[in-house]
Amino acid sequence: MDINAVNALSYEDFLEVFGNVIEKCPIIPAAVWTHRPFSGLEDIEAHISNFINSLPESGKEGILRCHPDLAGRELHSGALTRDSQEEQRAAGFTHLQPEEVSRMRSLNSEYKARFGFPFVICARLNTKRDIMRELLKRLGNDRETERTRAIGEVKKICALRLSNLVLHDPPNSEKTRVA
């Protein structure tokens, strides 16, 4: 879908396509639709980033709390969004050894008890080994540093989800959505 096609979407169709670029936060793409027409993918991304930056700190934490645990129970119960499921699979979390699962769950619990939101990292840009190392390292941050770091990861996840949806086609070439 090229940017001209995106700019022609009703808010309902826009949400159908972009509703989950920020995990379980359709309000964000729904807000950004106000700013169309967009000049391109980077423009949509910039509006999303500005919107997130405009939120009070509680709102940024709210975004994080809408994310699932990595290697959490939802991964196996089928309760993840399709995006999350594919991202966690890509990082190798669907094939953990039992001791890796219990290590991740224990670190996730420690992290959530410390910060009051789940550990968020762009799984597509990291291996499961990177992720476990980062989780341990980030546990040492203070809450403000960690909130900022985690929101940076949310934006990376968003950029990758967006780039899967808006292809860099020349105008008028029709491609089907790659989700």
Place this chain on the structure above:
Amino acid sequence: MDINAVNALSYEDFLEVFGNVIEKCPIIPAAVWTHRPFSGLEDIEAHISNFINSLPESGKEGILRCHPDLAGRELHSGALTRDSQEEQRAAGFTHLQPEEVSRMRSLNSEYKARFGFPFVICARLNTKRDIMRELLKRLGNDRETERTRAIGEVKKICALRLSNLVLHDPPNSEKTRVA
């Protein structure tokens, strides 16, 4: 569930209970969880209201765009949230005559073309006759007036959803959730 029980909830359990008090916007209760402990139902409601007021105008429109059409296709396709389904049923929208359905759809389309968001009204506080009259009347508003009016309705819907969830019990009396 009394307020002491609410204050003891993890963010995950809080979202399980309160995640849809603003339609399809779990980020809002997720943000408000930061402000616990709450003194009571009105305190939660006030934090939600303040959070909504803190949003840029695009964010308020984003909230509205997360709402379904009244008497829209989703009502019959089963795609509504349980909350919306019950509210629309209570207002009589599950038993419209074919000519009422087509009248509502035509007015909804006109409204969305004019404002770029769907018509939102607290269905539990109105009959279908009131709602159709209000829809016609509000079509005459300018966009800013109408956005403010619609966000007022979102807050009324939220107050009723909250009051269904947090019962005014004396502390320590256990009641099951009434959704």
